[in-house]
Amino acid sequence: MSKGGITIEDKKERIVRAAIDVLCSKGLEKTKVSDIVKGAGIAQGTFYLYFPSKLAVMPSIAEVMVHKILDALHQSVNLNASIEVQLRSFIGTVFTLHQENREQLALLYAGLASSEYLKEWEAIYAPYYRWVTEMLNTAQSAGHIRDSLNTGRTARLVIGAIESAAEQVFLFDQADEGEIEAQAEEVYAFVAHALGIKVL
Amino acid sequence: MSKGGITIEDKKERIVRAAIDVLCSKGLEKTKVSDIVKGAGIAQGTFYLYFPSKLAVMPSIAEVMVHKILDALHQSVNLNASIEVQLRSFIGTVFTLHQENREQLALLYAGLASSEYLKEWEAIYAPYYRWVTEMLNTAQSAGHIRDSLNTGRTARLVIGAIESAAEQVFLFDQADEGEIEAQAEEVYAFVAHALGIKVL
DNA sequence: CCCAAAATGACTGAATGTCATTCATAATAG
DNA sequence: CTATTATGAATGACATTCAGTCATTTTGGG
Numbered sequence: 001m002s003k004g005g006i007t008i009e010d011k012k013e014r015i016v017r018a019a020i021d022v023l024c025s026k027g028l029e030k031t032k033v034s035d036i037v038k039g040a041g042i043a044q045g046t047f048y049l050y051f052p053s054k055l056a057v058m059p060s061i062a063e064v065m066v067h068k069i070l071d072a073l074h075q076s077v078n079l080n081a082s083i084e085v086q087l088r089s090f091i092g093t094v095f096t097l098h099q100e101n102r103e104q105l106a107l108l109y110a111g112l113a114s115s116e117y118l119k120e121w122e123a124i125y126a127p128y129y130r131w132v133t134e135m136l137n138t139a140q141s142a143g144h145i146r147d148s149l150n151t152g153r154t155a156r157l158v159i160g161a162i163e164s165a166a167e168q169v170f171l172f173d174q175a176d177e178g179e180i181e182a183q184a185e186e187v188y189a190f191v192a193h194a195l196g197i198k199v200l
Numbered sequence: 201m202s203k204g205g206i207t208i209e210d211k212k213e214r215i216v217r218a219a220i221d222v223l224c225s226k227g228l229e230k231t232k233v234s235d236i237v238k239g240a241g242i243a244q245g246t247f248y249l250y251f252p253s254k255l256a257v258m259p260s261i262a263e264v265m266v267h268k269i270l271d272a273l274h275q276s277v278n279l280n281a282s283i284e285v286q287l288r289s290f291i292g293t294v295f296t297l298h299q300e301n302r303e304q305l306a307l308l309y310a311g312l313a314s315s316e317y318l319k320e321w322e323a324i325y326a327p328y329y330r331w332v333t334e335m336l337n338t339a340q341s342a343g344h345i346r347d348s349l350n351t352g353r354t355a356r357l358v359i360g361a362i363e364s365a366a367e368q369v370f371l372f373d374q375a376d377e378g379e380i381e382a383q384a385e386e387v388y389a390f391v392a393h394a395l396g397i398k399v400l
Numbered sequence: 401c402c403c404a405a406a407a408t409g410a411c412t413g414a415a416t417g418t419c420a421t422t423c424a425t426a427a428t429a430g
Numbered sequence: 431c432t433a434t435t436a437t438g439a440a441t442g443a444c445a446t447t448c449a450g451t452c453a454t455t456t457t458g459g460g
Contacts, residue, residue, distance in 0.1 A: 011410090027316075029255070033445060043412040048446065055229065106318060113310035116227070118371060146393070153386040160364030161357055168356060171318060186353040193346070194394035211435095233420060243437040245422080254420065 012050045014040045016064060019057045024103040028110050058111035059120045065101070065108055066128055072097055073131065083139040083197055088188060090135075091162055095184055098166035106171055129155050136195070146196030158191055212250045214240045216264060219257045224303040228310050258311035259320045265301070265308055266328055272297055273331065283339040283397055288388060290335075291362055295384055298366035306371055329355050336395070346396030358391055 018039030023031050033054050037047050051057050076093045077086050098105055112121055132155035139145045165187040169175045175183070218239030223231050233254050237247050251257050276293045277286050298305055312321050332355035339345045365387040369375045375383070 032443090044414090044445095045412055045447080046410080049410070052446095054445065106313065110310065110313035113306065113313050118306060148389060150382075150386055153383060154390060156368060157361055157365060157387060157390050160368075161361045164360030164364060165357060168360075182350075183353060186350055187357060189348060190354060190357050190394045193396050194390045196393050232418085244420095245438065246436055248421065249435070252421095 011040070011042060011046065012060070015042070015047060015050055016057060016060045020061055020064065020104065023061070023107050023111075028107060055111060055117065058108070058117050059124060061104075062108055062112055062121070062124045065104060066124055068101070069094070069097060070127060070131060077135075079135065079138070083135075083144045083195070084192065086135060086139075087191060087195075087197075091184055091188055091191075094162050095166050095169070095180065098163075098170045099180075102170045105167070109167075125159075128159065132159055139195075144198055146198075149195065154195070157194070161191055161194075162187055211240070211242060211246065212260070214242070215247060215250055216257060216260045220261055220264065220304060223261070223307050223311075228307060255311065255317065258308070258317050259324060261304075262308050262312055262321070262324045265304060266324055268301070269294070269297060270327060270331060277335075279335065279338070283335075283344045283395070284392065286335060286339075287391060287395075287397075290332075291384055291388055291391075294362050295366050295369070295380065298363075298370045299380075302370045305367070309367075325359075328359065332359055339395075344398055346398075349395065354395070357394070361391055361394075362387055 015036065019031075019036045022035045022039050026035065031054075033047055034044060036057075037044050040047075051060075072093050073090065077089045079086065081089075112118060129152070133151050136145065136149070136151035136155055136158075140147065140149070140151060165183055169180050169183045215236065219231075219236050222235045222239055226235065231254075233247055234244060236254075236257075237244050240247075251260075272293050273290065277289045279286065281289075312318060312324075329352070333351050336345065336349070336351035336355055336358075340347065340349070340351060365383055369380050369383045
């Protein structure tokens with residue numbers, strides 16, 4: 001606010017935070033820019049100094065979410081463990097994240113899909129894809145998964161499969177614990193076979 | 201327009217058709233209800249006799265798209281062929297459809313994801329899931345795919361994997377022919393292994 | 401150095417224009 | 431004549447814009 005340049009109070013960040021808050025509680029359609037600026041404690045016009053339109057916040061929100069996912073994965077997936085164990089924690093983590101952030105994630109898909117922001121998805125997801133590709137590379141070098149797969153392409157397929165499975169359980173059904181567990185187990189078997197995991 | 205009850209000119213259908221047209225060319229945000237009614241040749245207010253809001257057309261559009269997908273699949277996938285051949289035509293068909301209707305499909309994801317219509321996805325996709333489940337059931341009974349998989353759950357995973365692969369090629373990249381072919385081949389291998397297809 | 405004067409640009413919020421939605425009325429049909 | 435369906439102008443809600451405000455920084459004359 002004053003002193004030595006520390007508290008520059010990044011407005012953009014505050015807007016994104018407020019946007020996530022409001023959007024999650026009111027949904028995409030019912031969220032007014034006036035709600036967001038109220039949450040961020042700024043004036044209506046200020047919003048437009050940082051984003052050209054209401055929807056333009058979406059890519060920033062997406063980045064925050066991908067960060068969250070990667071953080072969680074870094075923490076829970078032990079890259080030195082066997083590929084089976086890694087895959088299980090991967091799936092568990094994604095499922096937990098979807099359970100805890102279903103609104104945010106639903107929001108994300110809606111917002112990014114809308115409008116012209118689809119293209120940005122690729123860039124935003126890039127670090128996620130890279131991380132999984134790396135994981136597959138290691139496993140492949142070690143001879144734990146089939147040689148015939150292309151790790152880059154397959155990373156996307158793995159992510160797609162696991163995320164769509166998680167979405168289905170948490171977004172559409174209000175599934176009970178057993179249902180969730182069964183779905184997680186099914187994805188595990190599906191992906192494990194797809195990767196051609198070799199039991200040693 | 202008059203005669204014996206034949207040309208009742210289903211307004212609802214005309215609205216949906218017009219909506220698909222306009223939405224595809226202008227995108228979700230830039231499409232005005234006035235554009236849709238102009239395309240359908242009706243008055244502004246008439247729209248609201250058939251749909252409670254602009255977004256409410258989305259589920260109807262989704263139904264049309266799922267119909268289109270199922271029609272194409274019925275036509276191209278020979279249920280008497282081996283599961284390998286069925287899977288290949290399945291993938292080919294989905295890829296072709298995504299190539300030819302990328303705007304419609306992008307639109308669809310955006311529109312359904314928006315707002316409260318997410319829940320309807322399940323119902324709209326049901327026949328699609330059922331069809332794939334049936335395909336897997338047959339293959340499983342014949343011992344062509346692994347016994348351990350649950351066909352219902354796996355049907356969703358298969359659809360998810362194939363569709364997300366197709367989206368990625370056509371929505372984000374403007375991939376060349378070779379890239380598309382490579383992606384299709386990779387999904388085939390992925391799903392074939394996932395299903396545990398047994399070579400006879 | 402010191403202090404006005406001038407420049408800067410982040411910030412504001414009322415004003416504007418664009419739609420989605422509604423509603424009083426008209427047309428049509430049974 | 432009544433019920434149903436259709437109309438399109440009127441309404442109100444909002445996203446976006448813009449003419450200013452104000453704190454801070456820069457300038458240059460003493």
